[in-house]
Amino acid sequence: MRHSILFCLLLSPLGAQDFDVLIRGGRVVDGTGNPSYVGDVGIRDGKIAAAGRLVGRTAKRTIDANGLTVSPGFVDIHNHSDYTVIADGDAESMVRQGVTSMIFGEGGSVAPIGGKQGSSRTGEESRADWTDFKGYYDRLLKQGVSTNVGSYVGSSQVWTYVRGQMAGPPTPAELDQMRAEIKKAMEHGALGVASSLSGPPGSWIDTNTLVAMCEVASRYGGIYSTHMRTEGYGVFESVAEAIDIGRRAKVPVDIIHLKIAEHKLWGQMPELVASIATARARGQEVEAHVYPYRAGQNNLSSIIPPWAHEGGTQAMLKRLKDPSLRARLESEINKGIPGTNWYNHYTATGSWEGMLLVSFSNPKYKRFEGKRMSEVIKELGGKPIDVLFELIEANGGGVATVYFHHAEDDMRYALRQPFVSIGSDGTAVKTEGPLARGNPHPRYYGTFARVLGRYVREEKIISLEEAIRKMTSANTSKIRIYDRGLLRPGQWADVTVFDANTIIDHATYDKPHQYSTGVEYVFVNGQAVLDKGRHTRAHPGAIIRR
Structure with missing residues (x-):
């Protein structure tokens, strides 16, 4: 018996550790919005094992976070990296x-x-080797990704x-098929339905x-996330429509990048917020999110009226060349x-100067990337409408474009609201290689650092604790995911460690390909993907499913 005990002791690991990683002495902002405290966070087996004052506890690796802030990893509730993470x-x-x-x-x-998407599938989508969410998620996990990923069905x-x-309306049989596709997507892990209604094909959906x-x-616990039908004239009616859809379908609503994108309506954000607050006071779940910029990104072809898009890109281009339609267009x-x-x-920005051209597929026009539309019109000469059609026709039907169409003060007002969280509306890219092409919106690189650096530290629009809540638990609770977004034992160990005194964005509209600075460590499911400011190339990301 004595020999058996001795044998077991010899097999036991000498100096067994309490944690895999112990982040010690940082200012812990736990994601709830509660006041921060100086303490420690222990990670074990991919999850938060303990948080607080962990005196005397040991770990395989200890990180000195003195002078740094420790928070849950940021959850980007509105992201467009579907295909760049495949690349x-x-x-x-x-x-x-x-x-x-x-x-x-x-x-x-x-x-x-x-299905009937046919030739409308272009670019990255045309190269997809899956047909459903299961196939996409299997592909993504097989090759690996650094962050966790989830998706709505569009x-x-x-x-x-x-x-x-x-254009619609759909027949009863088509509607049944649409509902069947939503059901399949939800069963494969989709988080709800998301819409983009400001242009075709979304604007055709009644x-x-x-x-x-x-x-x-709703039957699967999903939500409705919506880029509303208009953010310009009619923005109040669009908010009302979103609220009505949520009420009738018995589903929570998240309004995508809440803004007033029409210069003649600037200053009316308090009234718009009040309309949402009224619905919330009636007990309806309605929330929103913003990004911290006064410009959005869409396509130059979004200036073309919706009716001209019916039938797809080639049909639109044919209409642009039709002399009988020129006056109407x-x-x-x-x-x-x-x-x-x-x-x-165009009317929302108020001028051609309010548009910055992001990227061109035609090499002849590459020199205009990062230029204002007004500059291109001046250089090419001719009527603005002729230049517009030329750029669209010569670049396969579209040119990614940044539009300066909403007011900073309106964005600040929305940001202060407790039911408004943070989402980038950006895409994961790099400063070198194929993903460094074009002149994208600076939000691709700067959204979260900009909130913390400019609107928390410099302008004090919101507190650090409230900003972190808006970036973490506020977003996970929207999608009904309750095992991420907080620094609590049992939660997955998605953790960001940053310097609150220095964190800042550097990307600008003129020079967007610049990383933010101030983030020192990022852990995803307990594994470091950013270590002392360097990407580790680890791919521990998981699929976030309902």
Whole structure:
């Protein structure tokens, strides 16, 4: 018996450690919004094992976080890295901001693929080797990704799968098929339905169809996330529509990048917020998120009226060349469509100077990347409408464009609201290689660092604790994921360690390919993906599913 005990002792690891990683002496901001405290966080087996004053505890690795802030990893509730993480799983521009989870799927999503989409599948989507969410997630996990990933199923994706590039309304049989695709996506782990209604094909989807889609998601505990039908004239009606869809489908609502993107309406954010607060006071779950910039990104082709897009890109290009349609197109682009709430990006910005061209597929026009549309019109000469059509036609039907269409003060007001969280509307890219092409929106590199550096530290718009809550638990609770977003024992160990005194964004509209600084460590499921400011190339990301 004595020999057996001795044998067991010899087999036991000498000096067994309490944790795999112990982050010691940092200012812990736990994600709840409660006051921070100086303490320690212990990680074991991929999860938070303990938090507090862990005196005398040991670990395989100890990180001295004195002078640093320790928080849950940031959850980007609105992200477009669906395909860039297939090209490069490092998600570097996001990781260097402290992001540990990204949520995809606004309007268009990675599934379903096929059906009647046909030639409308272009670029990265045309090379997809999966047809549903299961196939996408299997592919992503096989090759690996540095962050966790989740997705909504896009209403436009389902629409084109069933109906193609055609305006509505759908037939009863088509609606049944759409609902069946939502059901399949939810069973494969989708987090809800997301819409992008400001332009085709999303603008073709009527309210009743969106309710029918969301009813299916509701049965699985999903939510409705919406880029509303318009953020310009008609923005109040669009908020009302989103609230109505949520009420009728019995589903929570998250309004994507809440803003007033029409210069003649600037200053009315308090009234818009009040309309959401009224719904919340009635007991309805309605929230929103913002990004910390006064410009958005869309496509130059979004200036073309919705009717001209029906049938897809080639049909649109044919209409742009049709002399009989020229007067109508020019009038509606310059003045809008009377009697409608079509969101016209040209009238919203107020001038061609309010547009910055991001990237061109045609090498002939590459020299205009990062230039204002007004500059390009001046250099190419001719009427603005002629230059617009030339750029669209010569670049396969579209040019990614940044639009300066909303006010800083409105964004600040929205940011202060307790039901408004943070989302980037960005994409994971890099400062070198294929993902460094073009002149993207600086939010790809700077969203979360900008909030912490500018709006917390410099302007004191919100507190550090509240900002962290808006980046973490506020977003996980929206999608009904309760094992991430807080520094609590039992939660997955998604942790960001940063210097609150120095964290800042560097990306600008003129020079966007610049990483944020100030984030020192990022852990995803207990593994370091950023270590002393260097990406480790580790890919421990998991799929976030309902």
